[in-house]
Amino acid sequence: MTNRQRRGPAQRQDAIAEAVLAQGSATAAELVERFGVSLMTIHRDLDELERQGIVRKYRGGVTAQRSGVFESSVAYRGKSMREEKEAIAAAAAELVEPGMAIMLDDSTTALALARRIKDAGPLTIVTNFLDCLNLLAPVQGVRLIALGGDYDPLHNSFMGVSCVEAIESLQVDLCFVSTSAVSAGNACHQEQRVVVVKRAMLRSAVRNVLLVDHTKLGRTALHRVAPLGEFERVITDDGASAAALRELDRHKVEYEVAARA
Template sequence: MDEKSMRYVSAPRRRRWILERLRETGFISVASLTQDLAVSDMTVRRDLRKLEEHGEVRVVHGGVSLLHGPMHNPAFAARSGLESAAKAAIAREAHEFIGAEDTVALDAGTTAYAVARALSSDFAGTVVTPSVPVIQLLLSRGRVRVVALGGELLHESQAFAGQMTVDAVKGLRVGTLFLGAAAVDERGVYVATDNERPTKLALIDVADRVVLLADHSKFATTAPVLLCPLDRIDALVTDGPLPDETEALLRHTSTAVILARPERSA
C-alpha cells in the first residue's frame, strides 16, 4: 500500500504499521510519522499515546522508541543492510512454515533476525534462539515465549556460543529450525567460524524440520567451515536461481526449494 493512503485506514492499522517500523529502526520521529502516514501531528501523537498506554512503546522527546533500544553492534547492523530486500522476501516466505503456536528455533544471523522481525502479531508460540538481537526484539512481543540459549557472547555475530550454549540445547525439541549460512554449494552449508558450528549442529539435531535461509549471494561466495551436507536440510528458502550443481543435488536429496519474490508496491 502507498504510505500516503494511510490517512484513510483505521487507527489500529496505523498503530500496527508504526510498531512494524519501530522494530526495524528502533526510533522514529513524530515529524517522520506525520509525513509517512499523511496525517496530522495531533493524530500521530494520539496513536503514540495509545501505544504507550498499552506498554508497547516509549514516547520520548521528538518521537517514539521501542521499550528496549537496539543492541546491535555496527558489524551486525551493516550485515543487516546487505541484501535487505532479499532477506525481507525470504522472511515472508519462511512464515509459511510457522503456525500460530509453534515452537521454532531462530539461528544467529541477519536473515533469521528478519524472520523474527516479520513474525505475525498473532504468533503466540515459542522461539528458541542464541541470537541477542532476536531476544532483544522479542522483548516487545509479550505473547511470544522466548527460550534464550546462554553461553559465551560472540561480539561479531551478536550470539551466544560454546559448550554452555550446546548444553542448553540438549533436552529441547523444536518443530522448525530456521538456519542461516555464510555460503552454500553442492557440498553443503558453510559458516564463517568454527565456534559457530557446535551450536548450529545442536539445533539441527533437535529440530523436526530444518529450513535453510539463504539469499542469492550465498551461492556466489565462499566460507571456510563446512557445517553440514545438504541432505540435512529439509527446505531451502532463497530469492534467486540456484547454480545447476546445487539445484541437482537438492532434487536428489528431496529438499524443497521455495523461491521468495520481492514484495510489490501497491
Template sequence: MPNDSRHARQLVRRQQIAETVMAEGSMRIEDLTEHFGISLMTAHRDVDELVSRGLFRKSRGIVSAAPTSLIEASDLYRVTRQSEEKKLIAEAAMQFVEPGQAIFFDDSTTVLQMVPHLPGKGPLTVITNSLILMNEVRDMKDVTLLGLGGQLYNWCNAFVGGMTIHEIRRLRADVAFISIAAITDDLLFHQSPEMVETKRAMLDCAARRILLADHTKFERRALHNFGALSDFDVVIVDEKTPFAHIERMQAQGINVVVARASEKVDVIPARRR
C-alpha cells in the same frame, strides 16, 4: 521514529566505512571525515565501534582492516546486503510457522527479517542466540523468549560457543530457521567454526529444518563446513537463484520454495527418488 532513523543511518555509514577501508587496506581517519562528510569525533566513534568488534585496527590516526572473512561475517556488514531478497525469503518462511510451536532462530540477518511477521502467529516460543533478535521480540505479545546465553561475540552480536551449545542441546524445538554464509558443491560453509557448531546444534535439536539462502550464497566461499543442503527439509531461495541449483536440490529430495517480489511463492516439491 527519529532515533530509529538515526541508528539506521549510523549502521549504513559504518558499513560503508568498513567497505571503504577494506578496499583500501588502510586509511587515515582524517580522510574518512572528508570522504563521508562527518566530524572527526564521529569518525573516531565509528572507527572505535568497528575496532571493538575486531573488524579494524587503529594506530596513530590510521585505521586498517581485519581479514575480509571477518568483516563479511559481521552483522554490521550482513544487515545491508541483499536486504530486499532477505525480506522476501523471510516472508515466504512464515508459511512454516504455526501457533504453539517452539522455534530456533539463528543469528542471521535473513532470519531476523522474520521478526516483523511474528505478531499474530502466537502463541510461540522463540529460542535464539541473537542479541538483536532477543531485543526485537522481548516485548512481543504471545511470544515466549528463551535467550541462549554463553560468550557474546561482538562482531555478530550473538552468543556462541560451548555454553550456548550446551543450552541448545537441553531443548527440543519444532522447527529451526537457519541461514549460512556460503554454499559450494551443495555443501554449506561459514567463516566461524564456533558459529558452525552452534548452528549445527540447533539443527540436531529441531524436528524440522529450514534453510534461508539468497542467490549470492551460491556464489561465495567460506572456510568451515557446516553440513549439506540435503540436511534440510526445506530450502527457501529468491527468484534470482539459477534454476540449475534448484533442479539439483530437487534431485536430492529437497523441497524448494522460491520467494518472489510479486507476492507469489513457488513451492517446488522434491522429485521422488
C-alpha cells in the same frame, strides 16, 4: 542524496563500508573524492570501522575480506541484502503455525523472520541472538527462551559450550538457520564457533529450513555445517542464477525462490 551532500558520520561510515565491500578495497584518496570530506575525516571513519571489525586498514587504504571479519560482523550483515532477506523471511513465515516451538539462529535473515512472526502467536521462540531477544521480549503471545553462553560482540549473540548444552536440552518443531555459503551439496560457514552452535540447533529440531540469499549460492567457506539433505527445504531469493538453481536440483534439494517486492 548524492555522495557529496552533507551527511552524518554514522551514515557516511555505512556508505563507506558498503563501497569497500562492493570494490573489495579502496584508497583513502578515492574515499575523499567520493564522499567530499577531508582526508582526516576519512581516516577517522576508517578507524571507527576498523574498531567495529568491519574493515581492515593498510597504509593508504582499506580492504574487505568477504570470508573474514567484515562479513561476520552483525553491524555489516544487518545492512546488506535487505530486500532479499525480507523476501526470504516472508516465505519462511508461511511455514510457521500458532503453537509451534521455533528456533532461530543469530543470522540477520532469522531476525527479519522474527519481525514477521512475532504477532503470529502463541509461539515458543528459542534463540541465541540478542537482537531477536530484544525484539521479542515485550511481545505478548511469545514464550521466549534465551540460549545463554559466552557473549560474542561481533555477532551480538551467545555461543560456546553452555549455549550448545542449552540447545541440546530442547526439541523444537522448526529450526531456521542461515549460512555464509552453499556449495557441493553442503551448507558451510567460515567460523568454527558458529558452526558448532548451528549444528546443535539442527540436531534439536524435527524440521530444518535453510535461509540463504542468492549471493551465498555457489560460494565456499571453510567448515561444513550440514549436507543440504538435512534441510526440509532451502529458501533463497529471485536473484539466484539458473546455474545455482540447477546445482540445487542436481543434489535433489527442495527449494523455494522468494520474489522480492
